[in-house]
Amino acid sequence: MGRTSAFCPLDIIDKGKMRRYDIGSGTAVFLVVLLAFFGAFLVYPLGYVFSNAFFPGGRFSLAFFRLIAGQAEVLFNSLRLGLVTTAATTLLGLPLAFLMARYRFPGKGPLGGLLLVPMVLPPFVGAIGMRQMFARFGAVNLALLKLGVVSEPVDWFGEGGLLGVVILEVLHLYPIMYLNIAAALANVDPSLEEAGRNLGAGPFRLFWTVTFPLMAPGYFAGAIIVFLWAFTDLGTPLVFHYYPVVPVQIFQMVSEVHENPMGYAWVVVVLTVTVVAFYLSKRILGRGEYGMMGRGHTGQVERPLGGWKLWLAYIGVLAVVGLALLPHISVVLTSVAERWFFTVLPEEVSLKYYGKVFSHQLTLSSIRNSLFLSFLSAFMDLALGVAIAYILVRRHFPGKEILDVLAMLPLALPGIVLAFGYVAGFSGTCLDPRGNPFPLLIISYAVRRLPYMVRSAYAGFQQVDVALEEASWNLGAGPLRTLRRITLPLVTANLLAGGVLCFAFAMLEVS
Structure with a gap:
């Protein structure tokens, strides 16, 4: 049939x-x-x-772009914020990714999960907590004064609040860089790194000549996301009262959108920066070949971690997670504080x-x-x-x-x-x-x-x-x-x- x-x-x-x-x-x-x-x-x-x-x-006119050229400091501040945040998340995410991708130790799974927690927490809420915790007479300064570490309150964020914005952006965005680098490392063929070691390459030379070129697509994917996120973030600069950045300028011009066309020009500038960032990434990656015959065998190259190195890894990961969660812990403490004035912790809770x-x-x-x-x-x-x-x-x-x-x-x-x-x-x-x-x-x-x-x-x-x-x-x-x-x-x-x-x-x- x-x-x-x-x-x-x-x-x-x-x-x-x-x-x-x-x-x-x-x-x-x-x-x-x-x-x-x-x-x-x-x-x-x-x-x-x-x-x-x-x-x-x-009528065709570039008048508003000429006015933007006279406010180059605003664009420079946004670019600096994006670049510094990208560099800092790289310095933070790279060693964490290497630790999780190249070593085997007890508690690795839970620690890896903890590293991702800051990504799901809103950064502008963390900004509120950070301002409370690191204020001139906030909990951190009061604790340092009581311990005798400092003789007068420390201005943690400096003038203008840029440092505070950078710190919070880094603590919020490092999981994106960490995830992309870890995924890229998992796809690196271990035999290529082994060949480099056999030819006498040390750890740093091996990284720069073999590992990093092969993981470049994953790294640049994370770097582009982090850069554009920090470059266009609105909530965090507003909370820190750091106004001379492009997103805040656009936000302030929404109310006068029909009277002042400067907002349109600023939006075009943001789009231009976005396109240029993607173009540069594509050009950089387009110069090389990244295909490998064997990949995904990271289990074969994971080395056991023990002794003082294991404790150092625990301390480092928990310190990063603790710093990232500290502003949000401050928000939780503030939410239950009935009385909290010139003390390290709330005097009364409710x-x-x-x-x-x-x-x-x-x-x-x-x-x-x-x-x-x-x-x-x-x-x-x-x-x-x-x-x-x-x-x-x-x-x-x-x-x-x-x-x-x-x-x-x-x-x-x-x-x-x-x-x-x-x-x-x-x-x-x-x-x-x-x-x-x-x-x-x-x-x-x-x-x-x-x-x-x-x-x-x-x-x-x-x-x-x-x-x-x-x-x-x-x-x-x-x-x-x-x-x-x-x-x-x-x-x-x-x-x-x-x-x-x-x-x-x-x-x-x-x-």
Whole structure:
């Protein structure tokens, strides 16, 4: 008895004889809707910003860019903040990554998890705690004065607050650098390093001539993320009252977006820096070859760690984690302090302020609004992300690469850029955020975090064998039932991971 099979759109691509693309009318309509969505909420705001930056009043002019040239210190401060933060996270993340990737010791798993904790804590909240802890007569200075270490309070952050911003950015962003370097080290072929040792290379020469060149793609991936994050961060400089940086200047110009076009010019400058950073990274990496025949065998090169080196590793990791959590511990202590004046620790503690959080009208409405906006934006990301990922993996259609780029583009755009484009571009429309901010906030949160869901779902669909879907079709199930009963249950873990990221980052969004 011959085997029968139901019609499957994927067969068209496999055979390549009937037609080139496999899109039905439903998929075509969905693609049109997607393009309209990205055109309205991604391309249009950016185009609006560029048109007003270069054509104020309808005429081409570079006048506002000349004014920016006269405020070069603002751009220099932002670049310095990004570069110093990147360098500091490298110095912190590199030894931690080497420790976790190259050595084996008790408690390695829990310590690795602790190193990632600061990444999920909002930096602007940590900034509040750091200001409290390291103030002129804060807990740290008072403790040092009591111990006789110093004779007068130390100005920890110097004039202007730049040092405080850098420290907090480093303590928040080092996990990103650590993760990228650790992943890159895991992919380095151990035999190449062994060959270098056999030829007489010492540890430092081996690192600079063999290991670092091979892990360069992973390092630069982390460095670009850290640099752009620090360069465009808004919340931390605001808390430290460090205003001469580009994101704060753009934020202050939102209220006068129609009277002062300088904000448009600053947004173009931020986009230019972003593009240049990606271009330089691509040029640097494009000069070499990074492929290796063997990789991922880090277990073979892990060396046992013991004695004083083990204790040094424990102390170092716990010290880094402790410093990163210290500002947030200060926030917790402040939240329960009934009386805390000129003492190292609170004199009296109380939980009554936690009761007020859920009874005070302002805080209660703020919590409710944050949960509502984050939930709806995450749900929107789930619906869009699953659909986009599915057609990218399972369908072949013209412009497939363009859709992939549009879906991932928000990841490369600083939040302050999108926010300014939305406020300016939709001013005077039904989506004007100064009238009712909720619709545009939900859309902006969703667009900003959509890449997380697309990539999570994309990876899940790639790991589901299409033969399982074909079997469902052969048994008479339609595409939607197959998706609901077969495909989605198999990618549930991926969707949960993407959804949690979308929801969490929406809750922590500042820019």
